Amino acid sequence: MTSLFQILMMILGVARTVILIHFVMSWLISFGVLNMRQPLVAQIWDGLNRLLEPIYGPIRRLLPQMGGIDLSPVVALLGIYALQIILTNNAALFM
Template identity: 35%
Template sequence: MVHALVDIADLLLSIVTWIIIGQVILSWLFAFNVLNTSSHGVRTLAVAIDRITAPLYRPIRRILPDFGGIDFSPLVILILIQVLKRLLAGAEAQYYLGG
């Protein structure tokens, strides 16, 4: 049962990781005018991803100083996700070792 819960949490964290990576790449494509923001489909995708990631970024953006237009909050979230995944794996191992 514990293994299944850890696997589900790991899967969800992996999905969030890929959503964040996709959002970062999309923002770069917008910044360098590779994608046109006037396209309805692209704009809808960008808004949907922004609505998913904004609640994650908001607390980090409050803490981080302004870096002159560079947003490091996705990087911080990705690092925190990796820390959570390692903590989950450690907790699962400890559970099965009987500690």
């Protein structure tokens, strides 16, 4: 059961990393550091959007409109941190 706990923590860590990469990449695109006309940048951006839309979509429907500010990555990260805390505090159940 310890391996199940470690696998769940690893999955949450990978999800957190992907969300952070998407967040940073969105800022780099917004400020013109990354050009969306480059095929590699466009493919990575499209892949990240397709990967994260099932997570962001329900969160966006719950949050009120913020005038162009998307808080769904922040809420998703807070949810991941909360899950990690819950799993860590209940690690004895996995042993």
